[in-house]
Amino acid sequence: MDEFLLSAAGVIIATVAVGLVRILRGPDDVDRLMAVQLLGTGGIAALLLTAYATRVPGVDDVALGLALLAAFATMAFLNHLDAGQGDASQGGSEP
Amino acid sequence: MSALIDLFSVAAIGAGLFFFFAGTVGLLRFPDSLTRLHALSKADNLGLGLVVLGLIPRAENPLAALKLLVVWALVLLSGASTAQLIGRALRRGRK
Numbered sequence: 001m002d003e004f005l006l007s008a009a010g011v012i013i014a015t016v017a018v019g020l021v022r023i024l025r026g027p028d029d030v031d032r033l034m035a036v037q038l039l040g041t042g043g044i045a046a047l048l049l050t051a052y053a054t055r056v057p058g059v060d061d062v063a064l065g066l067a068l069l070a071a072f073a074t075m076a077f078l079n080h081l082d083a084g085q086g087d088a089s090q091g092g093s094e095p
Numbered sequence: 096m097s098a099l100i101d102l103f104s105v106a107a108i109g110a111g112l113f114f115f116f117a118g119t120v121g122l123l124r125f126p127d128s129l130t131r132l133h134a135l136s137k138a139d140n141l142g143l144g145l146v147v148l149g150l151i152p153r154a155e156n157p158l159a160a161l162k163l164l165v166v167w168a169l170v171l172l173s174g175a176s177t178a179q180l181i182g183r184a185l186r187r188g189r190k
Contacts, residue, residue, distance in 0.1 A: 001101050001104070001105075004105060004108075005108070008108050008109075008111075008112055008146075011112055012112060012115050012142075012146075015112070015115050015116050015119045016115070016119065018119055018123070019118075019119035019122050019123065021123060022122050022123055022131075025123075028128060030128050030181055030184060030185060031128055031131060033181065034122060034128075034131055034132060034135045034181070035122065037135065037139070037174075037177065038118065038119065038122060038135055038138060038139070041138065041139045041142070041143055041170060041174070042115060044143060044166065044170060045111065045115070045142065045143050045146045048146060048147065048150060048163065048166065049108070049146065049150070052150050052153050052154075060159070060162055060163070060166070061162075063166055064162070064165065064166050064169070067166050067169045067170050067173065068169065068173075070170075070173065071169075071173030071174075071176070071177060074173075074177040074180070074181075075176075075177060075180065078177070078180045078181065078184055081184050082184065082187075
């Protein structure tokens, strides 16, 4: 059963790695951002599977941390995207 | 009984893998950004949700199972909000 969990984690990572092709091909920055977000979620799923396969304590906390950081990375990128125009500049935030 | 639990885990994690794969294929094949965003959020929420569902019976104590659900809830909330932000950036034409 543990081997199945580890192989499932491997398959998820492989699937997400194929999804990263969108970064090369993606016409817009937003498409690249989506591929990175998919990588984050795939990473979380693989971490959880590995945590329950190898029973190493603390790995599921790493998954929780990655879930938080993936959200921040996406929002930081989107905020940067709006930095030039739109409400970010009218809001008086520092450049 | 434990064989039934293992069977349930295998089935749920297999379905989760399928949704990750479907989301990745959608991310690569769909014509424009909004449809890719649609495919991406399916893989995020449903793929990870099914993996978590498959892992819950394997958790030692209810607290570990609760941590799994917390990770999934965080990804659900952050995925939904970032998808809205990406949609807004797309609608404003800031690719």
